[in-house]
Amino acid sequence: MSPLMKQFLLLFVIAFTSIAVAQENPDLSQKLNVDFLQLDAEVSIFPRAESVSGNTLFKVQILNSIDSLFIDAKKMEFSEVLVNNIKAKYSNDGTRIWIKNKFKKGTNYEVSLSYKAKPTRAMYFINWDAPKELEVTKQVWTQGQGRDNSNWIPSLDDLTEKLLINLRVNFENGYEVVANGILQEKVSLNDSITQWKYKMDHPMSSYLMAIAAGDYSYRSLESATKVSLSLYFQSKDSLKFEPTYRHSQKIFDFLEKEIGVAYPWQNYKQIPVQDFIFSGMENTGTTIFSNTFIIDSTAFNDENYVFVNAHELAHQWFGNMVTEKNSQNHWLHEGFATYYAWLAEKEVFGEDYYYWKLFQSAEQLKELSDSGKGESLLNPKASSLTFYQKGAWALHMLKELVGKENFDTAIKNYLNNNAYSIVTTENFIEEVEKASKRSVDSWVQDWLHQSAFQGSEALESLQRSAFIKDYMGVAALRETPFSIKKELLSKALTKPINEYVGQEAIFQISGENSPAAIDLYKKAFASNNIMLRQAIAVSIDKIPLELKSDFFSLLKDESYITIENALLKAWLQFPEETAYLLEQTKDVQGFQNKNVRLLWLIINLVSPEVDPELSKAYFNELSQSTSKYLPSGLRQNALGYLYQLNAFTSDNLKDLLSCAQHPNYRFKNYCTSLLDQLLLKEEYRLQYAELHDTLNSTDKEFLTKKLEN
Ligand SMILES: [Zn+2]
Known part of the structure; x- marks a missing residue:
């Protein structure tokens, strides 16, 4: 065949292929037309x-x-x-x-x-x-x-x-x-x-x-730049409004200033909903978030809405104003939203907190990377850990590389030049190189393309924080015998105390019961630092008698994690004090899943001598907590305890059927595996068979399929 003919045929094939592609891909052709x-x-x-x-x-x-x-x-x-x-x-x-x-x-x-x-x-x-x-x-x-x-x-x-x-x-x-x-x-x-x-x-x-x-009410605030911020809540939660939304205005004002581009929408609304599938979702100007973040002041110390609040808000620029071309660029959404949320947390909780977050995520990323599962940020199928945290790390490193001023200029131009449009990673890199007048090729290679996490670079950056240096100094003592390190641990518990360093010291005392160790525990109790005291509640195995009254004082701390752990451990070790322990905690509910209250009920139920005439009421309270109208976290907690007690009523069994079909897939998975466990036992198969006729048609069909398996 003549070269010309060959060329002609080749052109023909190419033309033909592209028509075929256009026909096969209606999305692409619609996009063009x-x-x-x-x-x-x-x-x-x-x-x-x-x-x-x-x-x-x-x-x-x-x-x-x-x-x-x-x-x-x-x-x-x-x-x-x-x-x-x-x-x-x-x-x-x-x-x-x-x-x-x-x-x-x-x-x-x-x-x-x-x-x-x-x-x-x-x-x-x-x-x-x-x-x-x-x-x-x-x-x-x-x-x-x-x-x-x-x-x-x-x-x-x-x-x-x-x-x-x-x-x-x-x-x-x-x-x-x-x-x-x-x-x-x-x-x-x-x-x-x-x-x-x-x-x-x-x-x-x-x-x-x-x-x-x-059934919502809302309160409106105004940002420094006069944007209306409406914070929704259910009337029954009005007392939890302040701790739930604490720092909201500060976060908004900080992010708008730090990003350097005016908030891109007319107003900003935040609405908590029950049984949400995720923590939050950054719908345009209208963030919907899980009502597990509706908390009181005590829960604020344990887990609060601040990070999610800032993350979804940052998406209003990164994701909503400029939107990824495809999932290969997904880090432009999640990495950026996570990074700016960390910066907002730094504004609220201080620099140590920021470095602590960086440190913790570096540990996770390093572990993933060392196990051979590291992922490139541009991998469209990467895990959340990569998109969110490696993405944020990449931006932290980039800012160190080009300097804050250039970084901020690049961000501003990247947003303004692509406003209300579609972006790729190249759009961002182009602005960074323009602003900094230098190539960032090696950063692109190491942080975007490379699947391994750059551990030594990260470590070098972390060491800029004096606090992280101190922390690592103490963490390095984990294998050192207590008698050799006790002075150093004591120093970590001496004022001014850094919470994270102090917690690490307490974790290392766990299992020790020498007089020196007891002295350190005493020191930590006396610090009145909530996080140190929480570390004791979580990590202590056996409570030395000398610490009994200090330990019991944890039941009054402003932390539901502390109270739950302290109640359980104190009761297990000092059963003769059951009545006292229950009296101390009788008014505490805990998080939305009622972590303290349900434990309190369980202790009552297995200690009938304390309150015999109320046992039935306590059981009913626990049993009714699986109702299909209650929040999924509470239902899950109650189902877990009922399983341990082996005390499912027929209503609980029905509730379990409904939750095994719940739209929240995490909750559904939990209930499905619990139901499967029960159905392995003949007694429960029989009970379910008896219930069959009382079920609604959806549950009936679902159960029939399950029983056939
Ligand atoms: Zn996000």
Whole structure:
């Protein structure tokens, strides 16, 4: 064949292949041919029927003439499909609706869809089937990420398609309804339904759309730059409002200043919801977070909302204002949000705290890396540990490399030059090199491409903190005999005490009971430092008699971790003090999962001599904690204790069936494995068989399948 002919054929093959690719890949061809500009939607939510219906009006611009376009719509029914107000032909394959029309290049169209759906993902209906007399939390909330919002509203799963979205939500009266954007007005549609009209003024990806509805109140703050911050809470939690949202305004003002670009949306709302699948989700201007973060002042010392609060807020720039082109660039979301959250925590809790976080995550990353499982930050399938923490580490190292001023300039330009648009890692690197006037190739190689974690570089950076040096000095003594290191440990417990160094010293005393060790414990107790005292409660094996009264004093500490550990250990070692120990802790509930209260009930139940006439009431309280209307953390804790007691009632067995089908997959997995354990035993198989006829149809079907296995 002549070279020319060969070349001709080659061209032909290439041309043919690209047509074939375009035909096979409707996402790509739609991307090239259609620009979605705006979505105006009216969504009616029917929480008791767990269904939605609505109308969506899409404004689209046609870039190249086509004869159909699609909109993602999972398991929806359509009653009317119009293009420019004229009925259009369409096909619906259960995942997408294809609208057929001669769409002409350079022309704008309005595509309107009337739909209904019964979403099983992305929109969750909490407790609407509860009997009226039960006062339980009733909510509806959405979770769009990954690509799930098309389960409740026709929309674009492609996260690079950004459009202006205005939601009008119709919901029964008596509830607060929140969605992205600014609330323009509330209109009463009839005696029982109110329409909530929200409006956005910048485009966003569909996965960031959100609705939350429930029995909420809110308080509004204003940022230093006059952005309205609305903090939602349920009326029953009003006393927990302050500790839950502590430092919110400081975090907002700090991040806006540190990032150097004005907060990109009209307002910022935060809404806690029950049984949330994650810690938080950064929907545009509308963060939804788990109500396990609704805490009192005592719990604040143990685990609080500060990190998640800052992380989701940082996403409003990193992820929402500039959005990754694909998951190869996912660290541009999670690494950045984590890094800026660490900086916000540094502002709130101080520099040692920041270095402590860096240190802890370096330990985890090093372990992963040493086990051969290290991942490149650009690996689209990397783990959360890599995207979040290695990503944050990469930024920490980059800032050290180019200096804070250049780093900050790069961040500002990266955001401003790509505002409301799509970004890649190259966009960011380009700005860094421009601002710092140098190449960062070696950083790109070591921190983005390399799968191993750069342990020695990280260590060098950590050693800039005097506190980390001290800490490592003490941690290095772990294998040293106590008699040799006792002076050094004593120094770590002498004021001014660093909590982390002091805790490390206490962990190293564990198992010692010499007079010198007891002296150190005494010193730590007397410090009145909550975290040191917590370290004693968690790590001590055997409580020396000389420390008994000090140890009992832990029951009054401002930490639910301390109280739970102290109660359990004191009771195990001094059963003769049971009545006293229970009296000391009778009013403590603990976290949302009632960690202290349930333990208290259990101790009562196995010590009937203390309060014989109340045993039944205590058992009922424990047993009722598995109810399907309660928060999943509490239910899980109660189910775990009932398993240990081997005391499931038929109601508990029913509750276990419902939780094994729960939308929160972590909780569901826990319940499924517990149920599987029970079904290995003949007695429980029989009990379930007896229950069969009293179950609702969903549970019946589920159980039948389980029993067949
Ligand atoms: Zn995140």
